[in-house]
Amino acid sequence: MLGLQTLIEMVIYCLIDITFPSYIGSGAWLTNHQWGDYMVDGEICEWDYFVKIIAVPIDAINNSGVWYNADGTEIGPVIWGEFAIVQEVNNDPCAGAEGLIYKSPVDPGLGNL
Numbered sequence: 001m002l003g004l005q006t007l008i009e010m011v012i013y014c015l016i017d018i019t020f021p022s023y024i025g026s027g028a029w030l031t032n033h034q035w036g037d038y039m040v041d042g043e044i045c046e047w048d049y050f051v052k053i054i055a056v057p058i059d060a061i062n063n064s065g066v067w068y069n070a071d072g073t074e075i076g077p078v079i080w081g082e083f084a085i086v087q088e089v090n091n092d093p094c095a096g097a098e099g100l101i102y103k104s105p106v107d108p109g110l111g112n113l
Contacts (some may be wrong), residue, residue, distance in 0.1 A: 023082040025058030038094075045094030052087040052108060053079060060084075069106055076104045 035048035059070040067075040067084040076084035086104040090097045 023055040024060070026055045028055040028083075029053065040094050043094070045092065047090075047092035047095070047097075049091075050087075050089045051085055053083050054086055055082055056084050073106045074104065075106050076102065 030053050031050065032053070033048070033050045035046070037044050037046045039045070054075075056067045056075060057069060060075060061068045061070075062078055065078050067078055069075055076086045079085050084104070085102060086106075087108040088101040089099060090101050091099065
């Protein structure tokens with residue numbers, strides 16, 4: 001059985017033109033949506049997690065684990081080296097987590113950078 005990391009990497013590979021020497025500047029992006037439930041003191045707790053990830057633009061700069069565009073605007077935290085998280089949402093009411101964790105100041109949309 002393939003692990004989640006392997007499946008995500010396969011999806012990313014399918015989204016880019018294989019002529020790029022790296023993902024940087026490729027315009028590749030992906031979303032990851034997970035959900036489930038668990039029991040706490042006899043109560044069913046439902047949770048979900050969603051994240052948008054993009055390949056950074058060619059002129060992006062990695063400064064201490066955060067990508068910035070050429071004018072210095074934050075893109076988002078580094079993930080997998082050449083990618084940035086542009087939006088992250090976690091909902092788990094039983095654990096006290098509800099809503100937006102991170103939203104990129106530059107643009108949380110997909111295909112915009």
